[in-house]
Amino acid sequence: MEYAILFLPLIGALLGYIIKVFGDIYSEIVTTLFVSAAAILSIILFYNGIVYEDYGNYKIYQWIASGKFVVNASINIDPLSSIMLVVVSLVSALVHIYSIGYMSHDPDKPRFMCYLSLFTFAMFTLVVSDNFLQLFFGWEGVGLCSYLLIGFWHKKNSANNAAIKAFIVNRIGDFGFAIGIFLIFIFFGTLNYEEVFTLAPNFADTEINFLGLEVNLITVTCLFLFIGAMGKSAQFFLHTWLPDAMEGPTPVSALIHAATMVTAGVFLVVRCSPIFEYSQVALNFVAIVGMITALFAASVAIVQNDIKKIIAYSTCSQLGYMFFAAGVGAYHVAIFHLFTHAFFKALLFLGSGSVIHSLNDEQDVRNMGDLWKKMPVTWFAMVVGTLALTGFPFLSGFYSKDAIIEFAFLKGTNVGYFAAGIGIMTAVLTALYSWRLIFKTFHGKFNNKNLSKSEIHESGLTITIPLLLLVVGSIFSGFLFKEFLIGHDYNNFWRDSILILEKFDHSGIPLWLLVITPFFVTILIPVSFYLYIKKTNVLDGIVLKYKSLYNFLLNKWYFDELYNQIIIKPTKFIGSFFWEKGDIKIIDRLGPDGISKIIKIISNKSSKFQSGYIYDYAFIMLIGLSLLLTFFIFYK
């Protein structure tokens, strides 16, 4: 069964590509069926794991063996990978179904479906790996699929640029990740998780000399691994690719850039919890980066006008939550939030896709409005998604997000308190931007000039059914799995797959902390209704008053401009400089060209001796003779 889960999407992708000759619909059906089968099997596997403790490690074959560097391709089923499998395969299956409707007008449907399936395969290999190198394989594999899918509409220059940007920013992260892997191999002598994790405590106090600095081995390893996670999960400094990635088709954004691939970074940190636990510095770093990202992305999301970019920044921000949960040592809570987030964020993306689809690819929320009667199912789904995202009581986000804030508080360290504070602030911002999106899109006045309102209609069944299924997930996934994943007996489920050295003490939660976030997010619904629908001029006034701050946020803190100035332009300049000045002006001029020129000059000069006139030769002989004579007279 494990093998089937892993390879079904791959077979689906290949088969789907082959049978497209019979018609697009066949490859759509094949890919969707294969992934759905994988999803069903994953759920069975997850269930078997819980009930029968049916976990295990299955070796497929030996991939690379060079001396001690031995790496297997294998399938490792443990609680963490089984829950990830469920998340990935479920969302993927729903997105496959959704894509049949969403991409119906696209001539390249089979290619799209195959990429989606291929992505699912890559994500599976990432999740079920039992060593760092296979993880890296999946890691780059999902990066590749993300590249291909962002640039799916390859005629759009912006899409191509976004695809390359995503790949290269991820590569920068992977560069750090690879160094982390090297460090692990050099010092632990293996890349297998189990062996590395057993050895980790022995190295807790090992200091190494790294580029002239005395540093703790575990700390530096974790930091490098985390750079990889930052790239993939679009954390602060390496986040710039994620908003641009919205150039891809919306199902891609839902699957890759919300529910699965971007959470791989969180997965990595949680998977490596047995190492991270031995470095407080690294954990604090993770927490701080998470906090900054959560707040930063939320602040940007509040002023964006592109419906997908708002949700993209929201994803970025929620990933920040997961990271600071991991950073305070609450790995299980991080995964719990990852789990619930996958449902409601995929729901929001797919919902926005439904809106975009109906409005003929309009993405600007300023050109929407008053759609809720026209698209009741989408509206309902989006509202549920928003409620879940903001943490409205008893929906999934409520359980997971509030748990993060509580655990951060319970941690009892300065970083923990600070994280809790940031968490609450970000929750407020989240509520604001989410409701802004809903009100601007579905309520108020209809603002689109290119389309008359009567042309708009609800999307078809292939789109609405996945939405409704995700609605179910968004409502119940928190409530149902709370006790099980993060309750008092969380270890019954997680077992050895995560390591938490310092157990959390649940007794000391003050009541105000429990009610403060739900209170804010509830109160903010009417407030934002008032701000965005009733009295829009209040906000306009604020915008006018703080024009520079508004622009700062609207331009995403000017990160793209900054990177363009300090990285891209200098790189290009240096490249041309090396080429034109280094290779052509210096090496070639002093090397071959210079030498041949000198030889030419010398031979031109010396050829003058062979003039062919006897008196020239006689003269030279005379000089030679006299020189010889002189020499003999003086030295003999």
Add this chain to the structure above:
Amino acid sequence: MNFPILSAITFIPLIGALFVFLTRSEKDEKNSGAIYISIFTSIVNFFIILFVWYSIDKTTSDFQFIEEYNWISGFIKFKFGIDGISILFILLTAFIIPICIFSCINSVKTRLKEFLIALLVLETFIIGVFCSLDLVIFYLFFEAGLIPMFLIIGIWGGPRKVYSAFKFFLFTLLGSVLMLVAIIAIYWISGTTDITEINQMGIPSEYQYLLWLAFFSSFAVKLPMWPVHTWLPDAHVEAPTAGSVVLAAILLKMGGYGFIRFSVGMFPVASEYFTPLIFSLSVIAVIYTSLIALMQKDMKKLIAYSSVAHMGYVTIGIFTFNKQGIEGSIVQMFSHGLISAALFLSVGVLYDRTHSRLIKTYGGIVNLMPKYSFLFMIFVLGTLGLPGTSGFVGEFLVLVGVFKVNYLVAILSSIGVILAAAYILWLYKRVVFGKMENIQLKRIKDVNLSEAVILGVLSAAVLFFGFYPDPLFQTVNASVDNLINNYNSDIQQNITLNK
């Protein structure tokens, strides 16, 4: 003595070339006899070599299939023999040459017969290089390889062919002359030019430094290393497609092979001494040429510069003197042989259709050439070292190996991996994606059957060795172990001597 299989695989192409020579043809006529003969010989040779690869004993590091004849008695022996390392390069050669022959049938318009002869003769010389167990024989083959290559560039090249051919010749000859002097010196020091005997006796460490430098100058040019790399872009740009393929895929590997067999094998003390030099030149090569590749306007130049960067990893890996590093660089050379060949062939496919190598000519060809774009993508991914392609295995192992030795070198050279992604994806985007703006491209055709087969075979090889590199590791395992052991014991000996 058994059947002289090594002589056979070396000289079969030469015999083929002779038969090609004997075919009748007018100057510019399509000469099907010559084509069939050369395809037949090169493919037969490939299968014989596959068999040799299969039958070679992979558990020992000894040289096998040894053949020995006296040439100039008491002075030069004609000695052939292979081990796990050389067989891989022979295999690569025998794999690439038929591909070149296939590709040139359509693209070479003039003097096809002579072109085929040049390729087959070149194959003989290259295989001879990897089979030789005698320094003089090695040198002969090593230098003789220059001649057909010089002719290929000089006769079938582009507008600046003469300049490029001479630049190529000058650079390589300069290094080789020094190597010749060193070989003569070795003869006077050890009294033999037999490689196995020299390896057993060892060369006194005081001589090693100069000899190492002399060999280095030759291999560094061949590989090429920074700053003697500038002949490569020019040679590639002007060479016909098949010429570029042989050059990138095989000729460069002679440098890497030389470093492993001679620099590390015969002069371990000097190799250790000069490691910082190699590391710094290689790191510069990786970063410097990657940056240059980013700014190229000519596709072939871009790939040429990326070759230099990839060869930088090879030298870094060899001079780590550990298992991962050396095996990594061998795999890297093998995979670069496949990938660079494929990239040049891909450029050749476009060039045959539009006669332009400039990137700006293209754009938006994906809709008209979907198969081509798909295959090209695989090679692009191989270049940037995506896991699952052979490019990843070599590069990653080299970096693991060097990380053991020197953090700084490892980190700096890892930057090359980021830059590789940048230049190659940007190239792909500008050529394949986007809107089609050049009206001349409107009628461009997708790959035909023979092109599809060639590129398909190469992409299959790239993926196969990416997912299952084990055959490569098994082949070189014993030889690399032996190399490292010898190196370590020599270094130990030298340290105790100095005390």
